[in-house]
Amino acid sequence: MDPKYEPLFTPWKVGNVEIKNRVVMLPMEGTNMIQWEAKTGYVKGIDKFYEDRRDNEIGLFIPGLIPLISIIGKKWVYKHPEVFDKVKPIIDGIHLSGAKVFFQISAGSGRSMLLPPILRPFVKKGVLNTLASPVLANKWWWSAPDDDEPNVWDPEVKMDLFTEGMIQRFVYAFGQTALRCKEAGCDGVEIHAVHEGYLLDQFAMPYTNHRTDAYGGSLENRLRFACEIVQEIKKVCGKDFPVSIRYSVRSMTRGYNQGAVPGESFVEVGRTMEESERAVKILEAAGYDMFNCDNGTYDAWFWAHPPVYAPLNMNLSDVEHIKKFTTKPVVCAGRLQPDAAAESIAAGRIDAMGVGRQLLCDPEYVTKIKEGRLDDVRPCIACHGACLTFNGLNGKGTDIDPMHVEMGRCVLNPWTNNETKYSKAPAKDPKRIAVIGGGIGGMETAIQAAYRGHRVDLYEKTDRLGGVFNAAAAMSFKEKDKELLKWYERQLQRSGAVVHLNTEIDDLEKLDVDVIVVATGAQPKTLPVPGAERAVAAIDFLDGRAAVGDRVVIIGGGLTGCEIAYELALQGKHPSIVEMTPYLVGARGICMANSSMLRELLRFHNVPAYLNAMTKAITAEGVLIDTPEGERTVPADSVILSVGYTPDTRFATQKGQPNVYFIGDCDRVGSLKTVIRQAYETVQNISYR
Numbered sequence: 273m274d275p276k277y278e279p280l281f282t283p284w285k286v287g288n289v290e291i292k293n294r295v296v297m298l299p300m301e302g303t304n305m306i307q308w309e310a311k312t313g314y315v316k317g318i319d320k321f322y323e324d325r326r327d328n329e330i331g332l333f334i335p336g337l338i339p340l341i342s343i344i345g346k347k348w349v350y351k352h353p354e355v356f357d358k359v360k361p362i363i364d365g366i367h368l369s370g371a372k373v374f375f376q377i378s379a380g381s382g383r384s385m386l387l388p389p390i391l392r393p394f395v396k397k398g399v400l401n402t403l404a405s406p407v408l409a410n411k412w413w414w415s416a417p418d419d420d421e422p423n424v425w426d427p428e429v430k431m432d433l434f435t436e437g438m439i440q441r442f443v444y445a446f447g448q449t450a451l452r453c454k455e456a457g458c459d460g461v462e463i464h465a466v467h468e469g470y471l472l473d474q475f476a477m478p479y480t481n482h483r484t485d486a487y488g489g490s491l492e493n494r495l496r497f498a499c500e501i502v503q504e505i506k507k508v509c510g511k512d513f514p515v516s517i518r519y520s521v522r523s524m525t526r527g528y529n530q531g532a533v534p535g536e537s538f539v540e541v542g543r544t545m546e547e548s549e550r551a552v553k554i555l556e557a558a559g560y561d562m563f564n565c566d567n568g569t570y571d572a573w574f575w576a577h578p579p580v581y582a583p584l585n586m587n588l589s590d591v592e593h594i595k596k597f598t599t600k601p602v603v604c605a606g607r608l609q610p611d612a613a614a615e616s617i618a619a620g621r622i623d624a625m626g627v628g629r630q631l632l633c634d635p636e637y638v639t640k641i642k643e644g645r646l647d648d649v650r651p652c653i654a655c656h657g658a659c660l661t662f663n664g665l666n667g668k669g670t671d672i673d674p675m676h677v678e679m680g681r682c683v684l685n686p687w688t689n690n691e692t693k694y695s696k697a698p699a700k701d702p703k704r705i706a707v708i709g710g711g712i713g714g715m716e717t718a719i720q721a722a723y724r725g726h727r728v729d730l731y732e733k734t735d736r737l738g739g740v741f742n743a744a745a746a747m748s749f750k751e752k753d754k755e756l757l758k759w760y761e762r763q764l765q766r767s768g769a770v771v772h773l774n775t776e777i778d779d780l781e782k783l784d785v786d787v788i789v790v791a792t793g794a795q796p797k798t799l800p801v802p803g804a805e806r807a808v809a810a811i812d813f814l815d816g817r818a819a820v821g822d823r824v825v826i827i828g829g830g831l832t833g834c835e836i837a838y839e840l841a842l843q844g845k846h847p848s849i850v851e852m853t854p855y856l857v858g859a860r861g862i863c864m865a866n867s868s869m870l871r872e873l874l875r876f877h878n879v880p881a882y883l884n885a886m887t888k889a890i891t892a893e894g895v896l897i898d899t900p901e902g903e904r905t906v907p908a909d910s911v912i913l914s915v916g917y918t919p920d921t922r923f924a925t926q927k928g929q930p931n932v933y934f935i936g937d938c939d940r941v942g943s944l945k946t947v948i949r950q951a952y953e954t955v956q957n958i959s960y961r
Contacts (some may be wrong), residue, residue: 302680
C-alpha cells in the first residue's frame with residue numbers, strides 16, 4: 273500500500289463502537305435492505321449486492337434509507353418486525369468481515385417528494401385531506417413545515433402543513449424504528465435529518481420554515497424536531513447506542529429551484545456557514561454521535577449529488593471547517609478522492625471518507641487502494657445515468673417521466689444490483705467472435721466476451737480506441753472520463769482479446785468466425801439550411817480538428833451543445849446557444865442534478881440561450897434564427913453544430929442474420945448506459961444460451 277493512503281486504514285470510534293477503518297459506504301437509493309415507500313418489505317436479491325462489498329475493506333456500511341411510514345397504505349415500519357428479521361442474515365454477514373452497519377431512517381421527503389404525473393391531479397392543495405381511497409398516497413408524505421410550500425418537482429403543487437401532532441407521532445416512531453434496527457443487529461442508526469432539503473431539513477432552514485410555534489423561528493426551535501428524535505432514540509435504545517446525523521453544512525441555495533455554483537457570490541436563503549457552526553453544537557448537545565456531511569438541498573441538488581461538472585473534493589473545505597465546532601467524528605462526502613481524504617484524516621481535519629457511487633461502479637474500490645492497484649479501479653464518471661436518474665425538462669422539475677427514474681445501478685457496471693440477473697460463469701460453448709468497432713461498446717463487448725473464454729478479435733478502423741467517447745472526454749472538466757478510456761485500454765489488454773487498429777472491415781462475410789458483433793457507432797447530423805458548410809461539427813471541435821473564434825454560436829442545446837458552451841466559457845470565449853425546443857438539456861434520461869447544474873453554470877457564465885428558435889441560415893455574420901419574437905441574427909465568428917447523430921448503416925442489410933449482433937449507436941442512437949448494457953447483455957446471450 274502507498275503510505276499516503278495509510279490513514280484511511282486506521283480504526284476510529286463512533287460513540288463506543290469501534291470501526292476498523294475510515295471508509296464509509298454512504299446511503300444511496302438502490303442499496304436499501306428494506307424498501308418502505310410504495311413497496312413495503314425486504315428487498316429480494318440485495319444480499320448479493322452486499323456480498324460483493326462486505327469483504328472489500330469498507331469499515332462502515334450505511335444502507336439506503338428506511339422511511340418511517342409508507343406512501344401507500346400508511347404502514348409504519350416499526351410495526352413490521354418481520355422485515356427486520358429478514359435482513360439480519362445480511363447484517364451478520366457484514367459483521368463477519370469486521371465491518372459495522374448503521375441503518376438510515378427518514379421522516380420522508382416533504383416538498384422534495386417526486387410526483388408521478390398520474391398522481392398530480394390528486395395532490396393539489398386540499399385534495400388529499402378529502403380523499404377516502406387508501407390506494408392514493410397518505411398525506412404525511414406530502415406535508416412540509418409550512419402550508420403552501422411549493423413542491424420541488426412541480427411548483428404548482430402546494431404541500432400540506434405538518435402538524436405538531438404529526439411531529440410527536442414521528443418522534444415516537446423514530447425511537448421504535450431504531451429499536452427494531454438494534455434488535456436486527458445494527459451497530460447504530462443514522463437520522464436523515466438536517467440534510468439535502470428533505471422534510472426534517474425543511475424544518476431547520478429559514479426559507480422553508482415560517483412557523484410561529486415551538487418548531488419555528490429561532491435556530492433552536494427549527495432544530496427541535498431533529499433534537500427530539502435523537503433524545504427519543506437514546507431513551508429507547510440506550511445512551512450508548514450510536515446515532516449519526518446526515519448533515520448538509522451549507523444549503524448553497526439562492527431560492528426555490530435555484531442553486532448556487534462553486535465560486536459564486538450569492539445570498540444564502542438556507543443554512544449559512546455561520547448558522548451551521550451553531551447548529552452542530554446544538555445537535556451534539558442533543559445527543560448525536562457523528563456528522564455525515566456534504567452540502568446542498570433539492571433546490572441545489574447537485575451539491576449533494578455532484579455531477580461531472582462539480583470539482584473533485586467539492587465539499588471538503590466546508591466539512592473540515594465544521595469539524596472545528598464539534599467534538600464528534602465527521603465524515604465527508606462529495607467526489608472525495610482518497611489522497612485528499614487520507615491527507616485530511618491524517619491532519620485531524622475530518623475523521624472518515626464517505627464513498628457512494630464509486631462503490632456501485634467498482635465494489636473492490638477500497639481493496640484496490642489498499643493493495644496498490646489504483647490503475648485497476650473502474651472510475652466513476654459522475655454521470656448519474658443509472659445510480660440516480662430523476663429528470664425534469666424545464667429545470668423546475670415539471671414533466672417528470674416515471675419511466676426514467678432509476679436508482680442504485682451503474683452505467684459502467686451493469687452487474688451492480690443485477691447480480692441475480694446476470695452470470696459471470698465461463699461460456700458453455702466458447703466461440704470465435706469478431707467485434708467491429710473500438711468504441712466503448714466494442715471494447716466492453718470484447719472484454720466481457722474474452723473473460724468468459726471466447727476467442728475475440730476487435731477491429732478498429734482508426735489508430736486509437738474509444739470512438740466518439742474520445743471527443744466526449746476531451747473537455748477540461750472530464751478528468752474521470754479520460755481515466756475511463758485508459759482503464760478500458762488496460763482491461764482490454766489484460767482480457768486477452770486481440771486488437772487490430774487501422775483495420776477497416778468492409779464485408780462481414782469475409783470474417784471466418786462464429787459470431788460477429790457490429791459496434792460501429794453513428795455519424796453526426798447536419799442541418800439542411802443555407803450556409804451549413806460554414807459550421808463545424810461538434811465532434812471535430814472536441815477532437816481538436818477544428819478551431820473556433822471568440823464569439824461561437826452552438827446550434828443545439830442538448831447535453832453536448834451545453835457542455836461545449838460551458839467549456840468555451842471556461843476558455844474565456846463568448847458562446848451562445850440556439851435551441852429549437854423550450855428547454856436546455858431537455859432529453860429524457862439525464863439526471864436533474866446534471867442538467868440543473870449545467871444550466872446554472874451557463875447562467876453564472878452569462879451564456880445567452882435562444883429557445884424556441886429555428887435556424888434559418890448560417891451566414892458570414894452569424895446565425896439567422898426565427899424566434900417567437902421574430903427573426904434575428906446571432907453574431908458569430910464560428911458556428912458549431914450539435915444536433916445529434918444518425919446510426920452508421922454500412923452493415924444494416926445484415927441485421928437479422930443469425931449470429932450477427934448490432935449494439936450501440938449503429939443499432940439505435942442512445943447513451944453510454946444503453947451501449948454498455950447492450951454489450952453486456954449481448955455477451956450474456958452469446959455465452960449462456
